[in-house]
Amino acid sequence: MDQFKKFTSTVSSTVSSSVTPFAARSQQWFKEQTGNAGEKTELPHDYVELEVRIDALKATHQKLLAATSQYANEAYDYPPNIRESFQDMGKGISEKVNLLSKAGSASEAQAAITAPPSAKPQPKTFNHAIARASLSGSQTISMATPQGSTEPDPLAQGLEKVAIAQEKVGEARLAQDEQIQGKFLAGWSATLNQNIKSADKARTAVNNARLSLDAAKGKASAGGRHEESYTENQRKAIEAAEDVFVEKVDEATHIMRNVLDTPEPLRNLVELMKAQAEYHQRAADILEEVTKGISDIQMDQETSYRKARDQ
Structure with a gap:
């Protein structure tokens, strides 16, 4: 029986020590919300400025993440109006072109186009979609060209070059996305979910x-009592709450300054810009090269066209 009383007393003491501070804070918060609280303890000006800066940093991270998180979605630029078949999404462009180059007849060419898909599905990007449409058009025109023709169709040639180039650009875009996910999104998310969360x-x-400090002050001043009439226990309670308040302000100040001073967000931004710059440079090189190749085909066709008209 004595052990039961001792256990009950211990539990009551533990519950009281944990619940009472929470209840006091909740009551103080409610009073402040309803305008029934006394004067609130002011936070240091420097501390308030740090809070404003942390809020700005948090909002910035959230907005940029909302936009750049699309880099983790392969099909972010895939046109919604395109309807590609299972065969369209089969083998890659380069693989199909290789199979077509070995085809000795129209039936073999058709078989190359409709070859079973690779184990890995073809990417759903805008560039890959253009590549697939271009190669399909190239093959459609080639198969419509009369048999026995000694010269390949110029447009079919140009479309095949476009298909190969667009696939390369699409692969470069996927490489960019992977780089951004690993070197920007990961770091930017860590700052938001770890550093800024720690500051919060x-x-x-x-x-x-x-709240605990103001609750202690409010309890001591209940009934209009002035500070000089506080009891010793009330003074000690206020002093203890003040010590905790100062300690927590110092800790939060240190944490917020560290979050604001770290160069990690700028490092992440450098990686974002670097990945984009490398992708656009690679894409520009690919497109410049294919443009020259198609221009050569165009010039040859125009020369042949003028000669045919002059005859």
């Missing part, structure tokens, strides 16, 4: 300490 947690601790 510290700020919550400050607010709780401030």
